Amino acid sequence: MEQRKKEVGIRKVLGASVPDIMGLLSQENLRLIAVANIFAWPLGYFAMRMFLRNYPFRTSLGIDIFLLSAAAALGIAFLTIFYQTFKAGRANPAETLKCE
Secondary structure: OOOOHHHHHHHHHOOOOHHHHHHHHHHHHHHHHHHHHHHHHHHHHHHHHHHHOOOOOOOOOOHHHHHHHHHHHHHHHHHHHHHHHHHHHHOOHHHHHOOO
C-alpha cells in the first residue's frame, strides 16, 4: 500500500469512494493469493506424502486440509489488506499528493 499511496490519492481526487478503492486493491491481491494456493497444493500434498511415508501410523491427506489452509490464508490476507486500504482510503489526498 505504501507504493500505491499516490494512486489512491489520485483516485480519491477523481471521485472514487473508499469502498471502490478497497475493492479494487483487495481484488488484485486476493487473486494472487488464490493463484499461489493453487500452485502450493500439489507441492504440499507430495511433500507431506513423502514425509508421512516414514511413519507406521499414517493419517489421510484430504482436500479439507488444503481448503482450510487456503481459507485461513485468504482470511488473514483479506483482513490485512482491508486495514491497509481503509487507512490509505481515509487519508487526505492532498497530503499523499503533496510529496511530488
